[in-house]
Structures are given as structure tokens and as C-alpha cells.
Amino acid sequence: MHRCNLMATGEMQNINCGCKGIRTCLRCEAEESKQHLLQKNELILYDFTYDPVSKSAVREEESGTQQSFAFPGIFLWENFVSEYEENELIARMDQDVWRESQSGRRKQDFGPKVNFKKHRVHVGNFTGLPAISRQLVDRMSKAPQLASFKPVEQCNLDYDPLRGSAIDPHLDDSWLWGEHLVTVNLLSDTVLTMSLDQGWGDIDDGEVRVAVHLPRRSLIVLYGEARHRWKHAIHRKDIQGRRVCSTFRELSEEFLQGGKQEKLGSELLDIALSFKGIPL
Secondary structure (H helix, E strand, O other), rough: OHHHHHHHHHHOOOOOOOOOOOOOOOOOOOOOOHHHHHOOOOOEEEEEEOHHHOEEEEEEOOOOOEEEEEEEEEEEEEOOOHHHHHHHHHHHHHOOOOOOHHOEEEEEEEEEEOOOOOOOOEEEOOOOOHHHHHHHHHHHOOOOHHHHEEEEEEEEEEEEEOOOOOEEEEOOOOOEEEEEEEEEEOOOEEEEEEEEOEOOOOOOOOOOEEEEEEOEEEEEEEOOOOHHOOOOEEEEHHHOOOOOOOOOOEOOHOOOOOOOOHHHHHHHHHHHHHOOOOOO
């Protein structure tokens, strides 16, 4: 077993990864040029756990008392897909090419060509969402929170503990993407970590984190402050086996009826909801 691990490590060091800038994975962290990125500053952390019943973030104090605060903006739908559907989804995804991405992930993109820095978007080679997602999008619309949700982009991500897969805390773009971020979690349970860099409520220093447990085959929606104020991440320690997720994004108001780019938005939606897509 030890020999196999050594071989696996050697193999990983010889394989190119998709990391750029400050991103790293297990494949590139042995490189001398990446060592400074692994030095983490010690932070004061306040860790809470999301309770889907009370829709609150809860923390047990050392004294035995409980600290909590309301945490709106999350909708969790357990068993969104069946085990049979999960197998079909993964089989179809694995028929397509997975491309190397940041932080040890692999990805498949179904969406328009975007330059977020310059605020430019155009159709490019976009052919729509994949056919197998039609039934998922139809099912999503049955939830009151997603009754008007019309996805224009789908991104499939493949996480593997052997690659050290993760995604750093971040906020999704709000110029192009709209109010709801929808993710279907497949193959394994994981934890979505929500965070604020500096304080919350009575906590005026340190980083506040809220762990949202995502069961296998569940769907999660982020909206409101959970979408626009709290960063979200998947930490390496929370990837225990292969995890595949599909994230669906809708257009912002600028690209909807009455918006400055309504015509382009309408064109993109028509393509997206044709469900004839191939990954870019």
C-alpha cells in the first residue's frame, strides 16, 4: 500500500494541472514556486453549523450554551434525484471530455463566452444546456423558490481527494448572473462553507463560517445575502470521495425583459433551453 501511494504521488507530480495564480492542488504543491502560497495566516475563526429546520446558524459554546443567528437565503432539497438518475447523469457526463480546472478540479462548461473583467458576453460556440438536464430544470421549477428560474449556464465540476480538489471562498459574479445559484450534489456528501471575512452581529473580529451539510443527490439554492454577501467554498478536507456537481445560473436583470441587454439575453435563453448542448 505504501509503495502504491508513493507511485501515485510521483505520477501526480508529472501530470499538468489547471491551477493558475494563487490556486493550488496536490499535483502542483510540491513545486518550489508554489510554496509561498501554502503559508496560511492564523485567523480567529467562529464556526457555526446550518440547521435547515430552523434556518439558523448554530454554535455550541464551551460553557454548554448555544449561540445562534438567523441564516436566510438557503433552500435545500434532499433526494432531488434518485440513485438511478444519479447513475445516468454521471454516465452521460463521463462520455464527454473533462477539462483540467483550478484547484484540482475538472470541469465541463455549457454556457456563453464571457469576459467578466470587461463585461462582455456573446454566444460564441454555446449550443445550450445538455439534453439530460431538461428533466432536472423542469423539476426545479416545481419549488416555489425556483418557479421563475430559467438557467442560461450549467457548469459540471468533478472533485477528487487524490487531486486535492477544492474551491476557495468566493462570490459569484452579479453583473451577468442573477439572484439564484442552484447546485445539484452527486456521488458523495460534502460541506458547503459560507464565510464572512470580518465579524457578524455581536462578533466584531475574526472570520465567521457556517457549515452547510450537502447530502448526496441533494439540490441547494443560494439567494439573498447567502448569494451576495456570504462567500461560499468547498474545502479539501470535505472531499472524501469523488464528488460531481452541476451548478446552474440564471441571467441578471440587465439581460431580462426591460433590461439594457434584453435582446442578447433572450437569444442566450433560447439557445440554453433548447437542451442541445455539448461541453465547451
